[in-house]
Amino acid sequence: MSDYILEMNHITKEFTGVRALTDVSFKVARGEIHCLIGENGAGKSTLMKVLSGVYPHGTYKGDIVFEGAVQAFGKISDSVHAGIAIIYQELALFPDLTVYENIFAGNEVRRGAIVDWNRTIVEAGRMLQKVKLNVNPDTLIKELGVGNQQLVEIAKALSKDVKLLILDEPTAALNENDSENLLALLRELKEQGITCIMISHKLKEVISIADKATVLRDGRTICTLDAAKGEISESVIIKNMVGRDIEDIYPKRANKTFGDKILEIQDWTAYDAGLGRYIAKDVNLHVKKGEIVGIAGLMGSGRTELALSIFGNPKSYKLQGEMRLYGASVAFKHPSDAIRAGIAYVTEDRKGDGLFLIQDIKSNVTAANLRGISANGIINDNEEVKVANAYKDSLYVKAPSVEQIVGNLSGGNQQKVSLGKWLFVGPKLLILDEPTRGIDVGAKFEIYTIMNQLIGEGMSIIMISSELGEVLGMSDRIYVMAEGRIKGELPIGEADQEKIMQLATQ
Known part of the structure; x- marks a missing residue:
């Protein structure tokens, strides 16, 4: 059997004429922690959705080889049955159900046609021990913090005899202690023979945990870095992610005078x-x-x-x-x-509270100050487009036009639209x-640069x-x-x- 548990060969994926992935090849060795990194829009999530069957066989070009066999996943359950589990940044748990009900949702422990709840609770307890989560299986999910909910998701994956565990930004919403606990757990799972792919923007985490790291940029494979060869460092990762050196992630302000x-x-x-x-x-x-x-x-x-x-x-x-x-x-x-x-407030929850995801850029940018584009209570459509284009350009929003639906933008570009919305109120x-x-780090640098510009203008x-x-x-x-x-x-x-x-x- 190959030393690689997964090989994705020459994957190309298009959406209505827009190419999201171009000839991407990606290999993961058995029993390693492999980080997948790149700017927002680089194709990381698209590649994992191809792997997990969200985008079924036939909708992309190229081959998926898992456990030495070419796969043709037609739906998510096909990849799950093969031993692949993916945990998204937005957790897929039922808040009003118990921990044990969530761990075995869709994978119930049965005695004939009847769910065996007693055995379910016992097995759930065993899974919780594996992830070192000391809670009663009867606890409702909504009573747990985000860090513990993340552990329940991993316990759920382990209950399905997972061989390859994929985590998409697993520590994005966690504090430093919970993040460290999660990374320690991934190391333990590695010792138990479970292979892990982790998507992360936190470069220190990548450096601390990755055996290898593959960088994607603009839907293409740029390189795979090997920790054993000393190739994984912040400067090398950034250069490959953004295609340029960023001397200082935090740009300096030339003038620091306060009023x-x-x-x-x-x-x-x-x-x-x-x-x-x-x-x-x-x-x-x-x-x-x-x-x-x-x-x-x-x-x-x-x-x-x-x-x-x-x-x-x-x-x-x-x-x-x-x-x-x-x-x-x-x-x-x-x-x-x-x-x-x-005073303006840019929320931490851009998807829940900050933006109208089903509306376009221009509607979002002007939402907090409709009076600024109106006369006699009537919105001036031309002025709305003019204002939205001005913020799109000044905030470096990467989108074909201000008619682009915000929900289809990358996280970094969504954040810039959210910022533009509040800058328009002055x-x-x-x-x-x-x-x-x-x-990602490139978008972070741009946000920091914008912050410095705003401070320079007296904000x-x-x-x-x-x-x-x-x-x-x-x-x-x-x-x-x-x-x-x-x-x-x-x-x-x-x-x-x-x-x-x-x-x-x-």
Whole structure:
């Protein structure tokens, strides 16, 4: 039998005349962790959908060889039966069902025609032990955090005697501790003989875990790097991903001069009646003109909740304390009040809250400021196209036209459209919540460059990020949150990852 568990040979895939994959060849050795990397739109997800049967045999050119035999998967269940399992970034779990019901959904343990629930629970417990998840199998999925839900997905895959496990951005929504636990689990699964393909934009993860890494660019195979030969490094990966060297992932600003305070909150407290707890407590912070203020902290620390309480309080928290904007006390009753005052908020959940995925670019860009393209209550279609094209160009949105449906764009380009939507309201203070989550290094560089341009034009930015490198690379000052409180303020010259984590875990 071949040393390769998987060979994808000369794969070409087209969509209505647009070629997504061109002659892609990709080999994975038995028992290795193989990372698949590339910019958004490079073809990674398309290639995995070809492999898993989402795009069935006959809709692409080339061959899939799995376990030494040419495969012709007509549907997803065909690849599952062969021993291939794929876990997408958007988890496919039933939130109102139990852990054991989710693990064996569609693969029920039966005694004749009857589901054997007792044995199902026992087997689910065994799968949970394999992934080192110490929860009761009776627990509802919606009661688990994202990191534990990810482990349930892996347990579900293991219950089907998986031979090749594919994970698409598995740590995108996880904090650093959960990410480390997941990577450690993948190493253990490797020791048990399970082969893994991991798609990731987090280069440090790739460097730490990959035996080999294959780079795709513009739908083509660029290279396969071998860790054993010392070929996997950040600079080599970036150069092959984007086709150019990026000297510094975090572009520097030539001029760092700050003006007066534009926002100040004092003794700020937010209480969530639904959760029955404070999500922000006695917070004091300020932002100066022309400054990027980073807010760091672990998931659940209250960073997003704090941002929402500032941005017109859309979640109806019970608020106490004082907010001052340009020195004057303000009290927003609705996000529209915050927008009129010059504050905009780019959500961390661009697909759920930030964009209308079934609408085109122009409709999304103008959605938050229809008055800006209207006269007497009537939208000026020509002006809408003009505005959308201006932001498409200035934000480097890669799309054939502003008529392109946003749901068909890559993650990085979706993020740029979401940013353009809020820039069109003309803010003085921009709150960016996880601005580069789930996007590749090339798109990250472009977002960072745009942030610097906005600062240069006199805007101020609050940036919430779970990536410590990003916080350190882009911020002028850093606040660290834990349990709804500010645990410390660090000038960028005094900040490092160790200090941030010490404060975040207090």
